[in-house]
Amino acid sequence: MRSEKFGQDYRRRSMLVCVLVGATALRTVAQPDRQVAITIDDLPAGNAKFMSGAEIADMNSRLLAKLREQRIPAVGFVNESKLYKLGEVDERIKALAMWLDSGFELGNHTFAHTSLNQAGLKAFEEDVIQGEVVTRWLAAQHKMKLRYFRHPYLDTGRDLETRREAEAFLIARGYRIAPVTVDAWDWMYGRVYEDARERGNTALEKDLLKDYLEYTDTMFAYAERLSKELVGYELKQILLLHANQLEADHLHELAAVIRRRGYRFINLAEALSDQAYSLPDTYIGEEGTDWLDHWAITRGKPAQGHPVFPAWVIERDKAISRPASAPAP
Numbered sequence: 001m002r003s004e005k006f007g008q009d010y011r012r013r014s015m016l017v018c019v020l021v022g023a024t025a026l027r028t029v030a031q032p033d034r035q036v037a038i039t040i041d042d043l044p045a046g047n048a049k050f051m052s053g054a055e056i057a058d059m060n061s062r063l064l065a066k067l068r069e070q071r072i073p074a075v076g077f078v079n080e081s082k083l084y085k086l087g088e089v090d091e092r093i094k095a096l097a098m099w100l101d102s103g104f105e106l107g108n109h110t111f112a113h114t115s116l117n118q119a120g121l122k123a124f125e126e127d128v129i130q131g132e133v134v135t136r137w138l139a140a141q142h143k144m145k146l147r148y149f150r151h152p153y154l155d156t157g158r159d160l161e162t163r164r165e166a167e168a169f170l171i172a173r174g175y176r177i178a179p180v181t182v183d184a185w186d187w188m189y190g191r192v193y194e195d196a197r198e199r200g201n202t203a204l205e206k207d208l209l210k211d212y213l214e215y216t217d218t219m220f221a222y223a224e225r226l227s228k229e230l231v232g233y234e235l236k237q238i239l240l241l242h243a244n245q246l247e248a249d250h251l252h253e254l255a256a257v258i259r260r261r262g263y264r265f266i267n268l269a270e271a272l273s274d275q276a277y278s279l280p281d282t283y284i285g286e287e288g289t290d291w292l293d294h295w296a297i298t299r300g301k302p303a304q305g306h307p308v309f310p311a312w313v314i315e316r317d318k319a320i321s322r323p324a325s326a327p328a329p
């Protein structure tokens with residue numbers, strides 16, 4: 001009787017173990033160990049020219065609070081031209097210092113968001129140098145180095161000679177180029193969102209957020225598929241975001257979408273340790289694009305099936321009246 005019961009228990013436990021092992025194996029197959037690094041461009045704010053120093057400080061402090069709460073490492077890429085507004089320079093520099101005070105890292109995104117493709121090599125290089133003065137000083141105060149560079153508009157050169165010369169210049173100045181593999185155009189969602197926010201159009205804010213989160217989810221699925229096609233596994237992704245009100249208000253919801261896909265957040269250095277980032281890359285073009293695209297085009301097999309950006313957001317963005325000098329991505 002006793003031994004029979006023992007036998008039953010044992011069998012039940014063995015079955016349970018089998019079921020658990022099976023479930024773990026299934027989960028492993030269905031859910032790879034997904035990792036993503038977050039990068040945030042256009043600091044201290046995409047729209048800095050049209051914001052007060054106080055608004056910029058408030059936006060950055062809310063964005064940083066969300067990153068900290070979510071335990072998400074991030075590198076913020078700076079356009080120092082946005083610091084120079086008479087009477088506000090100190091406040092604007094403090095908004096950058098907050099990043100370092102909170103344990104985040106800053107990188108260079110050129111002084112005036114200069115496109116290598118549009119400005120040419122010499123002007124680009126000068127803008128890189130002009131763009132590192134305050135940031136390098138702030139980093140040194142925090143015993144950190146300025147070590148990352150992000151190309152404005154992701155424009156990496158329209159011919160290979162220029163591209164390679166620019167890269168050699170950046171490396172000589174101590175930079176590692178920060179690629180992008182996931183880009184859900186939050187700068188455009190963000191522009192329309194900020195306009196809706198100013199007008200108090202909360203219904204539009206909601207619609208934009210919903211669409212933005214869905215589009216980001218779709219872009220991750222696309223990046224995962226391309227990764228597997230290119231390297232046979234899901235590489236450590238690098239997501240491009242921008243310093244705007246959309247992220248400052250909703251970054252936690254974005255993080256939830258990304259976590260739901262099975263991701264954990266890593267820092268940029270960890271992401272760059274993925275061997276994929278040393279794949280051959282001879283991409284050149286008028287238009288900047290992400291690195292999955294670079295690698296696919298380099299192989300002579302341009303990526304197919306890029307998710308279509310919602311036309312209604314483009315239409316809304318066009319409808320916003322803004323000065324000709326309005327900021328771009």
Ligand SMILES: [Zn+2]
Nearest residue numbers: 041042152329
């Ligand atoms: Zn930018």
